[in-house]
Amino acid sequence: MYEEKYPQHDISRIYQTYYKDVYNFLFHFTGDKNNAEDLTQETFLRILKSLSNYSGKSSLKTWVFSVAKHVALDHYRRKKFTSVLSGINFLKNIPSTEGIPEMKVEHGEVRHLVHQALLALKPNYRAVIILRALRELSIKETAEILGCSESKVKVDYHRALKKLQQEIGLEGGLECLPSLKKS
Amino acid sequence: MSTFTEKELEKHLKMYIPDQDPDPNFVKDLENKLVMMERRRSITRKWSRYVSLIGGFAAIFLLMVWIISSHGQQWVANHLTALNDHERTALKTNGNLKGESEFHGVYAGDSEPKTIQEKMLNAIDNYENIKGKFHIVHKELELDNMVEFEISEGDKPGSYVVVKGTDGRILTEYRSDGKSFLFMDHLERKYQWEPVSNPGPIPEGPRYFVDEKGQHIWITRPDPARAYSAHDVTFPQDYAFWLTDPSNYKITGHEKYLGRDVAVIEGQNQPYMAKKHDAPYFKMWVDTETGVLLKLIATDKNNQVSNSIEVLSLAIDQGVDRTKFSTKAPEDWREMTGPISTGNNRVITQ
Numbered sequence: 025m026y027e028e029k030y031p032q033h034d035i036s037r038i039y040q041t042y043y044k045d046v047y048n049f050l051f052h053f054t055g056d057k058n059n060a061e062d063l064t065q066e067t068f069l070r071i072l073k074s075l076s077n078y079s080g081k082s083s084l085k086t087w088v089f090s091v092a093k094h095v096a097l098d099h100y101r102r103k104k105f106t107s108v109l110s111g112i113n114f115l116k117n118i119p120s121t122e123g124i125p126e127m128k129v130e131h132g133e134v135r136h137l138v139h140q141a142l143l144a145l146k147p148n149y150r151a152v153i154i155l156r157a158l159r160e161l162s163i164k165e166t167a168e169i170l171g172c173s174e175s176k177v178k179v180d181y182h183r184a185l186k187k188l189q190q191e192i193g194l195e196g197g198l199e200c201l202p203s204l205k206k207s
Numbered sequence: 208m209s210t211f212t213e214k215e216l217e218k219h220l221k222m223y224i225p226d227q228d229p230d231p232n233f234v235k236d237l238e239n240k241l242v243m244m245e246r247r248r249s250i251t252r253k254w255s256r257y258v259s260l261i262g263g264f265a266a267i268f269l270l271m272v273w274i275i276s277s278h279g280q281q282w283v284a285n286h287l288t289a290l291n292d293h294e295r296t297a298l299k300t301n302g303n304l305k306g307e308s309e310f311h312g313v314y315a316g317d318s319e320p321k322t323i324q325e326k327m328l329n330a331i332d333n334y335e336n337i338k339g340k341f342h343i344v345h346k347e348l349e350l351d352n353m354v355e356f357e358i359s360e361g362d363k364p365g366s367y368v369v370v371k372g373t374d375g376r377i378l379t380e381y382r383s384d385g386k387s388f389l390f391m392d393h394l395e396r397k398y399q400w401e402p403v404s405n406p407g408p409i410p411e412g413p414r415y416f417v418d419e420k421g422q423h424i425w426i427t428r429p430d431p432a433r434a435y436s437a438h439d440v441t442f443p444q445d446y447a448f449w450l451t452d453p454s455n456y457k458i459t460g461h462e463k464y465l466g467r468d469v470a471v472i473e474g475q476n477q478p479y480m481a482k483k484h485d486a487p488y489f490k491m492w493v494d495t496e497t498g499v500l501l502k503l504i505a506t507d508k509n510n511q512v513s514n515s516i517e518v519l520s521l522a523i524d525q526g527v528d529r530t531k532f533s534t535k536a537p538e539d540w541r542e543m544t545g546p547i548s549t550g551n552n553r554v555i556t557q
Contacts, residue, residue: 034245035241036238036242036245039237039241040238043234043238044226044228044229047229052224057230061233064229072241072244072248138220138223138224157220157221158220158221160221
């Protein structure tokens with residue numbers, strides 16, 4: 025049995041270790057706090073059910089993220105034409121920046137624009153940006169999670185950033201992004 | 208219009224899309240939920256293991272029971288020849304005896320049981336004449352008699368059969384010379400005489416079958432010598448029908464009995480026969496050459512002997528005194544009218 029083979033990988037430990045990563049991955053992917061909570065729960069339920077099938081070939085971290093990615097993509101397919109792409113409620117669920125007053129004052133609108141731009145990307149690009157830029161995973165880990173080659177991760181990441189750059193530029197213009205503006 | 212590089216965007220992205228802590232209540236609730244589910248799954252897995260284990264043991268146990276019931280008792284019945292009759296009967300009570308198909312080649316040839324039954328059904332074809340004496344007990348018919356007989360079959364049928372009580376007194380006497388038949392009641396000093404006609408053809412086809420109404424049909428053939436009260440031994444058709452289902456009996460040995468080669472047959476009767484004769488279990492000794500029945504022990508469900516036959520003397524094809532076949536009635540006896548009692552109390556559906 026899995027528990028006998030990997031006693032350190034009981035569901036409680038896995039949850040304690042990765043719940044923040046999973047939650048934020050899903051929050052950034054959906055842009056909605058309630059959706060992120062629902063999908064986090066679904067992710068860990070799937071992990072619990074399939075824990076005995078975990079072979080240990082990949083790291084536990086990438087395996088957990090790959091489960092979260094499947095959950096996110098399933099959600100995206102279900103909500104394709106509604107909340108995921110609309111971004112209607114995005115502002116209501118923008119992350120709190122309390123404790124960082126200068127960001128709240130100066131860059132509140134910028135955060136909104138960047139988030140909207142991220143949500144406007146197609147799911148694959150969104151996922152690769154979240155994993156690489158926000159979760160700071162390596163190319164190898166990202167490739168394992170997305171189930172593709174490392175070179176494809178590189179290409180997709182490059183294209184995703186380019187697309188994001190275009191989205192931000194189109195939406196608000198560079199002048200409103202002081203910290204991103206080339207000095 | 209100035210622009211920014213991908214590197215700069217990547218660098219600043221985390222700042223503009225910062226992580227946030229999920230609601231602590233949600234985190235705690237989900238953790239509790241997962242722990243509960245894990246416990247439940249763990250218990251289910253343990254029970255599944257126990258159930259599988261118990262199921263495995265049960266399957267092995269049932270397999271062993273099946274092997275023992277289908278082969279073990281037969282092995283015991285076949286090999287522990289030292290068992291006495293009582294023990295054998297007890298053994299049979301607890302398990303079905305199997306027929307020739309499951310004991311291929313153990314005793315005689317595969318066809319021997321069928322051959323013996325055929326010989327019993329047609330015993331009168333297998334000798335010219337027969338002489339002897341036997342003791343018969345039939346609990347249900349309240350019969351306990353000694354029967355002496357001299358019979359001629361073949362071209363010159365005739366018979367002389369005397370039935371005596373346990374005190375040696377003659378009860379009834381039957382004589383036939385092939386043309387007429389005489390019945391004498393020694394207790395009443397009465398007789399009955401009648402001419403006999405051709406007994407009819409020998410039945411063809413199966414002697415036992417189930418008709419379209421589901422009735423069991425047993426076909427007996429007539430005896431030209433009309434040695435009715437001796438038929439239990441000399442023409443044992445009724446007992447041959449006990450051997451209709453090969454799966455209900457088996458030949459358990461071969462012996463010498465009164466100088467004759469006999470096959471020992473043990474088995475269970477079909478429900479109909481068992482009820483009719485009050486004999487669920489039987490053991491019979493049959494002359495392998497002629498099909499004559501030399502001994503029978505039938506037991507009821509309480510393991511009590513319900514029907515027994517024991518031949519005390521026997522001479523086959525050693526000649527008979529034909530003067531005894533005379534059907535001349537004694538002059539000072541009273542003549543009876545009506546049908547003659549043949550002493551054949553068994554009812555066979557024809």
